[in-house]
Amino acid sequence: MNRTKKSELIKSTHSALKCADVLIITHHAHLKVKEIDDLRSKIRSVGGYYKVIKNRLARLALLGTTYMNLSKFFIGPTSLTISKNPIAAIKVIVEFANKNDKITIIAGGIGKQVLNANEIYALAKTPSIEESRKNIVSILQNVNRKTVTIIGAPASKITRVLRFHSTSDS
CATH class of the missing domain: 1.20.5 (Single alpha-helices involved in coiled-coils or other helix-helix interfaces)
Incomplete structure (x- = not known):
């Protein structure tokens, strides 16, 4: 990916994070393209989006958002779920993680509130x-x-x- 595309990715992710009510950080391992597309489609249906992103680029996108305090969780193969509809997005990602051991919920945030994986799983029951x-x-x-x-x-x-x-x- 060239610098221009990286810059555009950072800007688009940054603007999505500024508008988002929830950010969920997950690790993915060996997800197939079909599985990622399925997850993206489900998250899109509730008004969010799922993005696989390099950690360095994700940390840059977090700057100046309410989610800056989550940068320490960007280690390993990271993906983001970003949405304006917190509970619906959390339900989708938790349901997917429960059915697929290739994705692990690491942490997240609703506004400035940092959520650990257990809290995210609890919110999925809301x-x-x-x-x-x-x-x-x-x-x-x-x-x-x-x-x-x-x-x-x-x-x-x-x-x-x-x-x-x-x-x-x-």
Whole structure:
């Protein structure tokens, strides 16, 4: 890769990192092109991107971003997952790592918060924003149903009481 292409790669990675809400650093070993393409496609579908990059270039791209404190993790065959949708991207990379032992999650960051691999795996269990919205809607619908049931209950009891009294007077 010539200097111009390296410079363009650093700039594009830097601008992606400046806009990103999450960065996940992984090591990859002997991933096949088809596997990398599959992972890239899955990450792209949640609004992120996966990049295999040389450590020196990655460290240069980190300069001036909130992820500068992650430069110590760039050792070995490194790849990056960068996204504006933290939970979705984390879920994709964790699911891929669970199914494929050729990729290992090293560390990551959400803003200035450094995450170790265990924290990333824990975040993967967090419901996505869409799942959270569905849960909230479901809860609100259940509250409405229960409220109607509670409000309707006294009226039915009054009706039963009136029926009982009208039959006992006869």
